[in-house]
Amino acid sequence: MKTVTLGLVGVGRIGSMHADNIARLNDAMKPEGIEVRLRLTDVAEDHARTVAHSLGAEFLPSVEALLASGLDGLVVATGTGTHPGLIKAGMDAGIPVFCEKPVALNVADALPVLDYIRDKNGVVQIGHQRRFDAGYLEARRAYQAGELGWIHSLRAVTCDMAPPPVEFLATSGGLFRDCSVHDFDILRWLTGREIVEVYAKGSNNGDPEIGAVGDVDTALALVTFDDGTVGTVSATRYNGAGHDVRLEIQGSSRSLMVGLDDRTALASAEPGVLFPSGEPHTTFAGRFDQAYRSEMAAFVELVLGRRDNPCTPEDAVAASRVADAAQASLATGLPVRVAGAVPSRVA
Known part of the structure; x- marks a missing residue:
């Protein structure tokens, strides 16, 4: 043993x-x-x-x-x-x-x-657990296999059911750095492309204390990839319907959505449509339970020398560069180029 x-x-x-x-x-x-x-x-x-x-x-x-x-x-x-x-x-x-x-x-x-x-x-593995989620893995496989055709739009959504304590938000670095950085990472990982520009807007309609510590409770970023493809990344702290994390990938041949299942935290407005009917997730831990387990199993395999590093520090810093640009755009109201991003395919 x-x-x-x-x-x-x-x-x-x-x-x-x-x-x-x-x-x-x-x-x-x-x-x-x-x-x-x-x-x-x-x-x-x-x-x-x-x-x-x-x-x-x-x-x-x-x-x-x-x-x-x-x-x-x-x-x-x-x-x-x-x-x-x-x-x-x-x-x-x-x-x-x-x-x-x-x-x-x-x-x-x-x-x-x-x-x-x-x-x-x-050897350092950084914890971006979405790389181990079954839906994201399948979307990446389908994209890399050419089953979607060329991508014309990507829409990433991360919605917390309720905000964390204001004391945490005061030191989190902002909604894009704390929350949307997961979306920035997964977009790079899935497409194999760099995000080179971000244009962000945000709002505060919930607890005014969130604004008082310099954060927003809801934000949207328009991202541009190095090949000209565009996408959106949206986040909120106030999604009362449940914890909602999805990614819509629309291609010239086929479209996929990660996170669309019977526990998706939304309802159809169309008559007679009962899907989804399950109980929505309420926390990120529930939504990504299996991904977190697989992530830690991967670390043990990395320790044993049985696999390559699934998320390097360089990967994590690249996603953080995008988050920094999003926070800067939010502050200035202007599009911001991502520091260090060059038109090259991600490994």
């Missing part, structure tokens, strides 16, 4: 989800002769001890103690501001790192981290 020991830093909302998913990996991997063990730490020690106990994991009192315990990989699920330091700590320990997006609070802070990773010849 091959043992893989993962260390997890941060057991807040998303960290607790990752911890649970790591604990579940054994059900799928033990038949392959792989046992996954989990050690974790968090500054909220009592909560972390409770999570560890519930999952049969080991609690350690600090990041330093965690890294010194002999890990095969490190999972970072802490606040964005701590990502650079923890990624570097993983590189210094000589182990692969999984880090939730983004690499850093902004692109300028991320670039030295990329240099550090390269200098250490390190």
